[in-house]
Amino acid sequence: MDLFDIYQQSRIRSMARRVQLEASTGEQRHRLTRDELEDLQVRIDRLLLINEAMWQLVCETTGLTHEHLSERMRGLDLVDGVEDGRRTARPHDCGSCGAKIHPALSRCQFCSADAPQRSLFDSV
Ligand SMILES: [Zn+2]
Numbered sequence: 001m002d003l004f005d006i007y008q009q010s011r012i013r014s015m016a017r018r019v020q021l022e023a024s025t026g027e028q029r030h031r032l033t034r035d036e037l038e039d040l041q042v043r044i045d046r047l048l049l050i051n052e053a054m055w056q057l058v059c060e061t062t063g064l065t066h067e068h069l070s071e072r073m074r075g076l077d078l079v080d081g082v083e084d085g086r087r088t089a090r091p092h093d094c095g096s097c098g099a100k101i102h103p104a105l106s107r108c109q110f111c112s113a114d115a116p117q118r119s120l121f122d123s124v
Pocket of ligand 1: 096
């Protein structure tokens with residue numbers, strides 16, 4: 001499963017949840033929201049476990065250190081100009097008119113030119 005598959009599954013889950021919420025009562029919505037939060041926590045914990053295991057393997061096999069990782073994270077964090085501990089999808093420059101294209105759009109909002117190929121990380 002690649003990042004695009006994960007993104008697509010996330011969108012499908014989100015749409016299914018939206019349909020479920022629209023057909024539910026207040027109490028059912030509360031329960032669905034609580035269940036969704038618990039599911040997200042389990043998924044985050046699993047992702048942390050996978051990331052930590054991968055990072056340990058990388059350190060053991062390459063000699064990279066936590067300082068290397070921290071430096072790279074800070075650089076990626078600052079791409080949007082704000083050091084906030086988050087990775088924010090970046091706008092793209094339109095190859096036709098030069099306008100900034102919102103990262104959620106696949107075409108320029110001014111001239112309709114196709115947006116440049118995005119990083120898979122921008123699509124999550
Ligand atoms: Zn444009």
